[in-house]
Amino acid sequence: MDERSSIDRVFSRIGLITVVFLVLALLGGVFLLGRFGADTPVDYKDDSDHFKYGSLGSEHEFGVPYWIWRALPELFQDKLPLPSRGWQSVGFVFEPGKDLPVGMSKRHYLGFDVVWLNCAFCHAGTVRETAQSGAKVYAAMPANTFDFRAFMRFLFATGEDRRFTPQDILRQIDTIRKREGLGRLPLIDRLVLRFYGIYYMRERILTLRDRLSFIKDEPEWGPGRVDTFNPLKAYFNFPIEQLPQRERIGTTDFPSIWNQGQREALKMNLHWDGNNISLEERNRSAAMGAGITPPTGDRPRMKRVADWLRKLDAPPYPFKIDKTLAADGAPIYKKYCAECHGADGKNFHGEYSGKVVPIENIGTDRHRLDSYTYDVAVNQNMIFAEYGDERFSHFRKTFGYANSPLDGIWLRAPYLHNGSVPTLRDLLQPSANRPKTFYRGYDVYDQKNVGFVTDVAEENGKKFFLYDTDENKEPGNSNKGHEGKRYGTELSAAEKDALLEYLKTF
């Protein structure tokens, strides 16, 4: 054995070790990449399911690990409005057999199943014929039961609580998984959550809480409402406390979002104040509200929702309609309403349909209008910058509210942009005669008055939201406006009956 061959042997051994090491590193890398690199949303064959449960990509930025999402309402039961009802107690809608509520999507991302919101959390609701009947879910109607602020309050309260620790949360997850016949979470998941995920999530919750802290100064929204553009100011990080008081309240009803195609074709002013005529832009803006960011929005899946909503018809009124009476209502509608609200429930053409009516003329509560300012509009111009045509360029400050077509109007109660008038029948009253207070969030339908039942304060322990129209107590809630001869509040009782019956056909 000469010297040379022994050196060779050493080298060859080193070479072997190196090769083995490299192979192992490669395998490890492939494993980690496979384990943490995948980005796969849960998809649905049916468009309507995609709308309700499909992903817009909001999980990339806001995703909550599925098992934490499950654990929170159990671990922090005491923070919920109705402890026994879990996420439902903040108004989320669960369909039978589903583990996630309507409006929540799931995606495998960074090695976890993570969940967050899509369009449907604000744009899907429920209707019951009577208190005894089951709830029917309608996609694209306003989320009449969902209480956005209650949801946020709960989330923020968890982040503030001492129990938001890896130990407590993982223990709760184990409890749930055991109950459901599942084993413990895989070790690698536990480790990531234990040493990173849960701390990070808590930090994110508290950051979000601070960013949105201005909301606590606003009058309560209650179910079915949101302040659309003040959170956008927070997104821009405007010091909101320096804004004039009148710009700091913008509470409005969630709108229905069916039949978008015709609105787009007619270049209607979208949003309550008609601040944008581009449907695509409006959609991207709304998707940001659900949690996407320009880099993380899932374009193909967003488009799928948008295309579906373009064609989606409003659901027909499911209860009995008196056809003769409705026919009597048609000419009344034509005379009083069609010019602004479109020819009928299917044809939205009208001289002022989709146009903005100056606030002086419509006379409704102006807070929402004032909350959207020129400064906000121009700042929006930089959103989606460097993403080609996606950059916002159609937002405009307006000085009134937009005339909306009335498709599916029966499902869009309460009425006016701030949801201050419980039923269509009330809307045909001068504001002095409209209900001063009423309950929102109850989903039993009131066929006589066309709207939801609003005199029920509580059902099986669930308390409903008392809406007070006194603008001095609750600025933004005024039920004034949209009244006078022109607006049908002076019609005879028989004419009103006929008009209401006709509107059910929309």
Place this chain on the structure above:
Amino acid sequence: MADEQRKGYRWKLALLVLVILVVVFGAIGWYKFFREEAQPDWVTATPDMRFMYGSIGAEHDAGLPYWIFFVLPRMFPEKLPGPGGYASLGVAWEQGQELPIGFTKKVVGFPRVANNCASCHTASYRKSPNDNPVFVPTGPNHTLNLQAFFRFAVDCAKDPRFNADEIMSQIALVYDLPFLDKLIYRYVLIPITKKRLLEREKQFQWVYHKEFPLWGRGRDDAMNLTKYFLLNWPMDDSIGPTDMPSIWNLKKYQPEKGMLMNLAGDSHDARSVIIDSALGLLAAAPHDSEDFRKQIDWLVSYLSEKQAPKFPFPIDEKLAESGKAVFAANCARCHASDRTGTRVPVEEVGTDSERLKTWSKKAAVESNKVVRNFGIERRGLVENEPSGYIAAFLDGIWLRAPYLHNGSVPSLRDLLKPAAERPKVFYRGYDVYDPVNVGFVTEGEEAQRVGTRYDVGERASGNQGHEYGTDLSAKEKDALIEYLKTL
């Protein structure tokens, strides 16, 4: 022999690889830092658009990397005058436009944002609070808080949060930078930008001077800017914030008739003023002197021809007609005569004289030298001591409120009062127009919220002087004001 040959090949191979590497890295470096892309076509679609959004070449030395520009107001809102991001600085920002007027975006290696003339020279007005603004390119930007803008950039750079980690995480929320660009931002652009902005602090000392009143909206301390920026002089005690001027219809200035430009007649002709102002925006000698010359040529011809906008409210023609005679008898002597466009001694006009002390013959001589050394030919700055203010042409005077060189008098109606009766405190920078008094609304809740407080008792802000026509009858004043609306 064969061995040696092989060695030779190896050397050649190594050399070749080296050359390829140098070329590749050089090409990448050139592409990522220096390649110039023309702005999109819409920018130059009309002369007005070009004036408002067209690059004049300032991106090279004064340009901020786009994504840093983008995230600064979100990261440092507390350093802005109020809520609204860049809008809180009173920039003229059209709905639908990515950047405010006067902010140019251009790719020089990477997208950069710089400024052009329109940032200070675009006026905005609203006919009522329930209206969106109308923008008038070449008008005075009476809403812009330039001092706050200067301070904002430097204050951001001074903040410890101006670091790669924080800025990159903000950018990640709005744009997915490619990997290489992430590295470039993190390791090159962010540190360099911070350094360059901090260097400005020294030149901006007077912008932070504690004893100097704030300029407020619509004003700029232009001659000091030249002294400290172009000449790098040490700070002195002078202060002279003046109104942003309108720059339409520059052909009215006829240097051959002895007319001078700038508020105090500091410059010989339009071309010189445009060159000097553009150099201020470039913050350095032009990167491409041929391109610079073309830009200047274009600006000279555009600004020569561009006309003042018409008064946007009804005018009582008959009243205006009778005002014409009042004008002829009382104003034409200076404002429509051979004297127009020439210096009126400050002793005669009696207006605040501080502005004159911000400039000197020495400064003019030295500035001319610096510009000559850039290889730029121009008649340049007037090499004598400032002694008075230019008797102004009054075209588009309705949009040039507030009045006098320092913007100390809110409206034309106020200007026709003796100084003692003119408003002592008012708010500037609110853009709703007051057609009765001819000027902007300077009182009331909104004007106070949006505007900056102007106190005529502060240094360089006196509203004395130009007490002409103050003893006209009320009727004559009405007629005169009506006539002035037609100019």
